[in-house]
Structures are given as structure tokens and as C-alpha cells.
Amino acid sequence: MTILNDILTEKKMEVSKLKKDSFIKxxxxxxxxxxxRVQQSSHMNIIAEIKRASPSKGEIDLGVDPIVRAKQYEQLGAAAISVLTDEPFFKGSMDDLRLVREAVDIPILCKDFIIDPIQIDFAKANGANIILLIVAALSQEELVELYQYAKELNLEVLIEVHNEEEMKRALGLNPEIIGINNRNLKSFDVSLATTEKLAAMISNADTIIVSESGMKTKANVELARDAGAKAILVGETFMLAEDLAKKFQEFQVDLT
Structure with a gap:
């Protein structure tokens, strides 16, 4: 059993509960x-993440104020904000998403393990503009269904892949945004070579490539850029940064 299996088992129970709940839009x-925002930018676009904890790192910053942090990210020039809404494994919530939506005027990604349309309904109702679909967590039929459902709701979709097989499945959708996660789901090892290898499989120049995980230095960001990424998703590095503004500026490398 991998951590992904554990998470998906939990998500199935969560979905059952959501279907019994009502939500206020x-x-x-x-x-x-x-x-x-990406099309208008000449520097690396940052999806800055509010991340209290993770299965691989444990507690990161349980006491973070999502409103304060979101406003900091917006002021520093984030292209979007990622809000983890999984509670059991990442200590996030839909409340965090709603609070961030009220606080900022930039796109918000609902970062969760989505396996059912009801989760997309709740994400949109709480202010998400973008949802995450993880190819490894879904059959191709589920991936297509959820992707089309989200697009019908006028949501953007970040399709996340970890390897060649998943990239082939993702490309079948001709998505506008593909996230390449540099973290191995089984070992949790991180290698930026994953972005280099998988980005080379994308032939559509209009596809926005987002490199995820492992962004710790300017050199890491430059490697992602040189591989074709126009955006990066950064969580832990920003959550632990002693000087957030300095780290942000360091990561906003020129795309040209």
C-alpha cells in the first residue's frame, strides 16, 4: 500500500459524506x-502554496494564517495561490479555500485528491478557479469525465503527471495546463530530471507546463524554465522561508 492508496481510501469516505451534505455557494x-496571467508574464509564474503539513514532511506550519499568507503571496506577485483542502493528510480545509478567496483577487487552485464531481462542486462553491486532477489517482474514464465536468463549470484544470505513461494519458485530453510532479509517489524522492524528461513529450507550444516539487534554489527554477516550464508550484520552500520576499524574487526568473 502506498500513501496514495491510503489517501484515496479516505477520499472515498469523504465523498460519501459530501454527497449527504449541502453547501452554500x-x-x-x-x-x-x-x-x-501566464500569457501576459515575461517571468516565471509562481503558484504559491499554503501548506500546513504533508505525509512526506509531517508538520510544516500548522499555525499559518491562510488570509495573511495569501495576501503576502498576492503582494509578492504570485500568479495563483494553491490551497490544500485535504484535512487528514495535509491539515487543510475548504474553510481555508473560502477565506483565501475572500482575501485575494488572483486565481486559486483547490489542491486535493479529486475522484468525484461532488468535490469539484464544493471546490467551485468555496471559490476555486482551478482544480487538480492527478492522473495516478484516476482511471482514464474517470479522468476524462472529471476534466470535462470541470471545464463545463468554467474551471481551469491542472492535470498532474509523474511519469511517461501518465503523460501519454494526459496528452490524450489536449489540456491547457499540465503539472509535472518531480516527486516519486512511491519513494517520495524528488528529481527535477522528471520535468526535463516529461516536458520533452509535449509538442503543443501553447500547453502551459507547471513544474511541481523540489523548487529550493534559483538554479532549480532555471532548470525547470530551460525544460519548458512557464510556471512552478512551490509550497514547502515558501512556508519555511526566513525571508519570503527574497525567496519569491529569486524564483521570478526571466522566461526569455
Whole structure:
């Protein structure tokens, strides 16, 4: 059993509960799309993550104030904010998502393990503009169904892959945004060579490549850029940064 299996078992129970719950749809806030922000930017686009904990690292910052942190990210020039909404493994919540939506005027990614349309409904109702679909967590039929459902709701979709097989499945959707996760799901080892290897499989120049995991130095970001990434997703490094503004500026490398 991998941690992904454990998480998906938990998600199935969560989905059953969500289907019994009702939700209040929050007011929709008009913000630019992530795609628009990337198209207008000449430097690396940062999806800055609010991350309290993770299965691989344990506690990171359980006391973080999502509103304060989201406003910092926005002021520092984040292209989008990623909010972890999984509670058992990452100590996040839909409340975090809703609070961040009220606080900022940039796109928000609901970072969770989505296996059912009801989760997409809740994400949108709480202010998400982008959802995450992890290819490793879904059959191809499920991936297609959830992708199309999210697009019908006018949500952007970040499709996450870890290896060649998953990339082939993702490319079958001709997605606008592909996230390449440099972390091996089984060993949790991180290698930026994953971005280099998988980005080379993408032939559509309009596809936005997001390199995820392992961004610790400017050199890491430059490697991702040189491999074709126009965006990076950064969580732990920002959550632990002694000087957040300095680290942010360091990572906003020129794309040209």
C-alpha cells in the first residue's frame, strides 16, 4: 500500500459524506484566469502554496494564517495561490479555500485528491478557479469525465503527471495546463530530471507546463524554465522561508 492508496481510501469516505451534505455557494469573484496571467508574464509564474503539513514532511506550519499568507503571496506577485483542502493528510480545509478567496483577487487552485464531481462542486462553491486532477489517482474514464465536468463549470484544470505513461494519458485530453510532479509517489524522492524528461513529450507550444516539487534554489527554477516550464508550484520552500520576499524574487526568473 502506498500513501496514495491510503489517501484515496479516505477520499472515498469523504465523498460519501459530501454527497449527504449541502453547501452554500459563495459569491463568485471575477479574476483573471491562470492562463491569461501566464500569457501576459515575461517571468516565471509562481503558484504559491499554503501548506500546513504533508505525509512526506509531517508538520510544516500548522499555525499559518491562510488570509495573511495569501495576501503576502498576492503582494509578492504570485500568479495563483494553491490551497490544500485535504484535512487528514495535509491539515487543510475548504474553510481555508473560502477565506483565501475572500482575501485575494488572483486565481486559486483547490489542491486535493479529486475522484468525484461532488468535490469539484464544493471546490467551485468555496471559490476555486482551478482544480487538480492527478492522473495516478484516476482511471482514464474517470479522468476524462472529471476534466470535462470541470471545464463545463468554467474551471481551469491542472492535470498532474509523474511519469511517461501518465503523460501519454494526459496528452490524450489536449489540456491547457499540465503539472509535472518531480516527486516519486512511491519513494517520495524528488528529481527535477522528471520535468526535463516529461516536458520533452509535449509538442503543443501553447500547453502551459507547471513544474511541481523540489523548487529550493534559483538554479532549480532555471532548470525547470530551460525544460519548458512557464510556471512552478512551490509550497514547502515558501512556508519555511526566513525571508519570503527574497525567496519569491529569486524564483521570478526571466522566461526569455
Amino acid at each position: 459563495g459569491p463568485e469573484k471575477k479574476v483573471p484566469t491562470f492562463k491569461e
